[in-house]
Amino acid sequence: MYFNQNNNFYHGIVFHHFHDDGIHTKGQGSIDKDDLYKMINFIGRNNILNADEFFEKFKNNKLKNNEVCLTFDDAIKCQIDIALPVLEELKIKSFFFAHTSMFQNKPDNLEIFRYFRINYFNSVDEFYNDFYKVLDKDLKSFFEKNSVVIKEKKIKFPFHTISDIKFRLVRDNFLTKSQYEEIMFLMFKEKQFNHYDFYKKLFFQKSDLQTLNNLGHLVGLHSHNHPTLLENLGYDEQKNEYERCLSFISDILNKPKNEIKSMSHPCGSYNEHTLQILKELGIELGFKSIMTIEPEKGMTKVNNSFLEIAREDHSNIYERMN
Numbered sequence: 376m377y378f379n380q381n382n383n384f385y386h387g388i389v390f391h392h393f394h395d396d397g398i399h400t401k402g403q404g405s406i407d408k409d410d411l412y413k414m415i416n417f418i419g420r421n422n423i424l425n426a427d428e429f430f431e432k433f434k435n436n437k438l439k440n441n442e443v444c445l446t447f448d449d450a451i452k453c454q455i456d457i458a459l460p461v462l463e464e465l466k467i468k469s470f471f472f473a474h475t476s477m478f479q480n481k482p483d484n485l486e487i488f489r490y491f492r493i494n495y496f497n498s499v500d501e502f503y504n505d506f507y508k509v510l511d512k513d514l515k516s517f518f519e520k521n522s523v524v525i526k527e528k529k530i531k532f533p534f535h536t537i538s539d540i541k542f543r544l545v546r547d548n549f550l551t552k553s554q555y556e557e558i559m560f561l562m563f564k565e566k567q568f569n570h571y572d573f574y575k576k577l578f579f580q581k582s583d584l585q586t587l588n589n590l591g592h593l594v595g596l597h598s599h600n601h602p603t604l605l606e607n608l609g610y611d612e613q614k615n616e617y618e619r620c621l622s623f624i625s626d627i628l629n630k631p632k633n634e635i636k637s638m639s640h641p642c643g644s645y646n647e648h649t650l651q652i653l654k655e656l657g658i659e660l661g662f663k664s665i666m667t668i669e670p671e672k673g674m675t676k677v678n679n680s681f682l683e684i685a686r687e688d689h690s691n692i693y694e695r696m697n
């Protein structure tokens with residue numbers, strides 16, 4: 376039987392990556408089909424609600440403490456190839472949150488970068504070493520300045536190593552997005568990695584969203600371009616991110632916009648503007664990425680508002696199982 380850390384509130388469980396023996400290689404935080412079965416067992420099949428039922432109960436304030444839903448972020452193909460057959464077999468309908476730039480053949484490069492890192496290096500640390508070599512900057516004082524932040528992040532994201540946290544800080548704070556991508560593309564060249572060849576294998580196609588919708592899973596918003604720090608964007612840019620995402624999903628599913636009512640915050644990033652925008656777009660259920668209270672976002676409790684419902688990361692549950 377699964378207990379969340381405080382065992383006193385409802386929430387979602389967030390999944391990202393799955394691996395198999397084929398194209399979907401094992402990477403940090405990925406699980407396989409058998410792990411998913413075990414995890415569902417561990418959570419307790421009876422505690423898992425279908426997405427529409429979770430939504431209804433949530434709206435009517437009828438959720439019980441032990442009730443959870445399964446959610447899948449980022450519209451990555453391994454979810455369709457590996458997780459969906461398990462969900463269908465066990466008759467669990469879930470939430471799928473998709474960013475939509477991939478349907479213009481401009482997916483978020485993060486996924487491509489992840490694939491590259493896993494498949495073209497022997498270890499994450501080998502990748503980090505190569506990256507810092509190409510970057511060629513003295514980072515000592517940057518890490519010193521951020522020592523408190525690093526400690527805080529380790530508490531918030533216990534499944535990340537200190538090297539992971541440092542790398543993310545360099546990626547998100549030390550570099551601009553385009554500087555970071557420039558380095559990655561240089562590394563692609565060195566390894567003769569042509570990323571366009573992998574789009575179809577790594578990302579949802581429009582038909583995947585339609586399949587999910589036809590099977591009764593709920594497809595929701597996850598921004599258009601999947602910025603790593605959406606909260607740093609101005610009001611108009613944020614609005615554009617969610618409006619475009621909503622239009623794309625509504626078009627692809629051939630469903631009126633007001634029937635798309637759920638979302639998750641990309642990388643857990645949002646601010647009061649975001650919440651305002653989502654309300655105006657008629658979103659009635661929004662998920663965060665973590666279970667902790669973030670006072671800097673004005674949160675006073677877990678599940679602070681209907682747009683800030685906590686989710687446990689599947690890797691934390693996996694750790695508790697083993």
Ligand SMILES: [Zn+2]
Nearest residue numbers: 448449641642
């Ligand atoms: Zn995401």
